[in-house]
Amino acid sequence: MIISICFILASIILVIFVPLYVKKKNKLYSFKPQENLFSIKKQKKDIRRIWGIDRIQDGILTINGRHSIIVELGSIEYKLLNDDEQNNIDSNLIKLGKTFNNQFQFFSTTEKIDTTDKIEAIRNNIELQKNNNIKEYGESIIEYLEEIMQEDDLYVRKNYCIIDSLEPLEKAEIELDKYYNEFKYNLATIKVKTKRLSDIDIMELINRELNKNPNEKIKNMIKNGGLDLYVSSENKT
Secondary structure, three states, X not given: OHHHHHHHHHHHHHHHHHHHHHHHHHHHHOOOHHHHHHHHHHOOOOHHHHHOEEEEEOOEEEEXXXXXXXXXXXXXXXXXXXXXXXXXXXXXXXXXXXXXXXXXXXXXXXXXXXXXXHHHHHHHHHHOOOOHHHHHHHHHHHHHHHHHHHOOOOEEEEEEXXXXXXXXXXXXXXXXXHHHHHHHHHHHOOOOOEEEOOHHHHHHHHHHHHHOOOOOOHHHHHHOOOOHHHHHHHHHO
């Protein structure tokens, strides 16, 4: 009799305990796919999230807390120089190289020949001229430069230097200015021109590298009102 009662009690305990245990385990191992999928869809897919770009402002590119400036480097016709000039360049580059650390990176890329700025400068100059012959000559040059840009196989090699700083933004701005001025001065001694890229220049460079030298230029898009829809939409929101 006692044994039968014990079996009955054990059965009741199992009936109550097992469903509770299974339910608890299901909650523990459940990964809630629907909820995770919803949270992923909520995340905005933009270049900042994909590439880790935090900001581009005042000529400084910030990626994952690292502040950088990008400097376009001119070229040297090394083989056309005499021995003394080549030796001078070699010695200056060696001295410059000794000042480098892990804050300097160099890279080269090919870019389609772009004569847009030249065309715009010539067109602005033509408007100031009164001589018809000069105007016709200027228009001929513009036509020639436009034809050059239509060629698909005309590229030029561009060299860049990226200078980094891990300091907080305010200190990084001072440090990067100092690095650039020293870098510019040292290269000027061997007649290498340097140009620090502006915000729009940095965006154009990123655009070219990501989109394989597109014909559209970001500054032209902005100039022609490419941001108007975005701005008006943001204001409405």
